[in-house]
Amino acid sequence: MNAVLAPEPLVFVDLETSGANFANDRIIEIGLVEVDAEGVREWSVLVDPETPISAFITGLTGIDDAMLSGAATFRQLAPTLLDRLSGRLFIAHNARFDYGFLQREFKRLGLDFRAPALCTVKLSRKLFPEHHRHSLDTLVARHGLRVGGSRHRALPDARLLWDLWQCWHQQLPSETIRCAVTAIVGRPDLPPQLDAALIDDLPEAAGAYAFFGDDGRLLLSRRSSNIRQQVLAHFTAANRETPLVRDTWRIDWRDAAGELGARLREIELQLAASPSAASSSPWPRPAADELCSWQLLQAAKGDFRPQLVVAAEVDFALADDLFGFYPNRREALRALRKLADAHHLCHRQLGLEETARGEACAAYRQKNCRGVCIGKEAVALHSARLLTALAKFKVKVWPYKGPLALIERDEFGMREDIHLVDRWRHVGTVHSEEALQACLANGPSGLGFDPDIYRIIHKALQAGKVRIRALPPFSP
Structure with a gap:
């Protein structure tokens, strides 16, 4: 086999499945084309x-x-399949799928499957950025490939990927392809304190990740639309000597279907950090017994005043x-004074x-109050100005009779997250x-109110990017 075509052992993979959902659907056909120094084999x-x-x-498949x-x-097939895949660059169209x-499937059997993976969609985009469409059917037509067998069957589609690989090597310099592959597969050198297998575990999915020091201290927490891509970007040659890279001893992540899940996962990671990590985190969270808000009460007709x-x-x-959330009384008073000075209250x-x-x-003595304290401004007018000043900080009351299921799907339709919100x-x-009903059976949430969770969910409901399913109220 030409070393240019197979600089390392390759396996071109295509699966047919019973559906597109990782959690519920299963594989129904596997097609492999193995390429290495000994030649080409199909299975x-x-x-x-x-x-x-x-x-x-x-x-669809026949x-x-x-x-x-x-x-x-x-x-029954797992041992043979694992042997055929091991030690090879895993190449597939929409490789994430x-x-x-x-x-x-391997995880269901308690087996750990890891491999460097190359997506031919991403590779096509890098090699031919002037084109906007990179589906397999589009690439077959664009490059004049011959389909041998039925499309949407595993082995014919795996063969097409091998044909596409050979076609690209005929059209472009091998160095151009090699650099593009390296950029996509992304295998930077990790610092010695991190397990090199981490690279193969990182998912190409939305979610959140966190870096921890050797003492469990939280060093960094971020959400991402592609965990693998963003984590590995920290370990490029340009970043290798940064304090973050030198001090990171553990990386944790939680994947999600989309932006809402990624935001929620980020908070989960922060809350899961050790107490020492949480105390030194750049995202300090208010203690439940100190979190406070201003509530507007009517002292007399037309006379509204804030109470903490x-x-x-x-x-x-x-x-x-x-109106507003504050981590403690001191911060609440500081914010109210600032509001008063800005609006001459x-x-x-x-x-x-x-x-x-x-x-x-x-x-008033500093000419920053319009004189309600000495009868110069009507109390009702002062109250109206106070309401206007507070309006953008108003906390929305939970508008549903019961809990909600916020249903979020990833861009490929392969994953569906059901976020239960109460x-x-x-x-x-x-x-x-089944899992949703099991959660509902536990009754109303005993969780404390978290202002960050409130903001995330409120924003998601306003954006309208997730499907909302109202659930019945909990039984008394």
């Missing part, structure tokens, strides 16, 4: 998914239940007329200082109706 096999397949999948009856299960399905309330005593998801009327009846407050609390994320 394909039907796989019994141990569940009926849909008419849609039969129409594979039906009768064909799969008597086929080997993935458990094929690699993810195989990894999930704490989350330990009031459910911020259900209380009316709350009376310190006495806001409860920020005590003066005798009819005596001017300090802000009164602005994130109860958990599940991947099936």
Whole structure:
């Protein structure tokens, strides 16, 4: 075999599956083209998914239940398949799909599957950036490839990838392809304290990741649309000597279907950090017994005044007329003073200082109050100005009678996250109706109110990018 075509052992992979969901669907056919110094070998096999397949999948692939009856299960094929894949560059079209399905199937058996993976969609985009479409059918037509066998069958599609690989090497310098492959596969040198196998474990998925020091201290936490890409970017040659790289001893991550899940995962990682990490984190979180908000109460007709309330005593998801979140009383008072000065509000009327009846407050003496404290401005007018100043800080009351399921799918339709939310609390994320019902059976959430979770969920509801499913109220 020409060393230019196979500078390392390669395996071109295509799978047919019972559907596109990692959690619920199974592999029904595997096709491999193995390429190495000894030549080219093909292998394909039907796989019994141990569940009926849909008419849609039969129409797409031509594979039906009768064909799969008597086929080997993935458990039976796993040792042979693992041997064929090991030590090779895993090449697939939309590699995230094929690699993810195989990894999930092996994981069900308690087996650890890792391999460097190359996506031919990404490679095509790098090699031919002038084109906008890179589906396999588009590439077949663009490069004049001949389809030998049925499309949407595993081995013919794996053969097409091998043909495409050879075609690209005829059209472009091998160095151009090699550099593009290196950029996509991304295998930088990790510092010695990190396990090199980490590179193969990182998912090409949305989510969040965190770097920790040798003492468990949280060094960095970020969300990402592609965990693998963003984590490995920290370890490029240009960043190798940075304090972050030198001090990182552990990397953790949690994948998600999309942006909402990534934001929630980031908070989960921060909360999972050790107490020492949390205390030194750049994202300090308020203690539950100190979190507070201003609640606007009516002292008399037309006379509205702010009163400080704490989350330990009031459910911020259900209380009316709350404005802003503050980690403690000191910060709440500082914010109210700042608001008062910006809008020429009376310190006495806001409860920020005590003066005798009819005596001017300090802000009026500094010409920054319009005189409600001495009867110069009507109380109702001051209240109206206070409401206007507070409006952008208003906390939205939970608008549903019961909890919500916020359903988020990834861009390929392969993963579906069901975020269970109860009164602005994130109860958990599940991947099936059975798991959702199990969570609901536990009753109302006992979690404390978290202002960051509130903001994330409120923003997601406003954006309308996730499907909303209202759930029945919990039984009394």
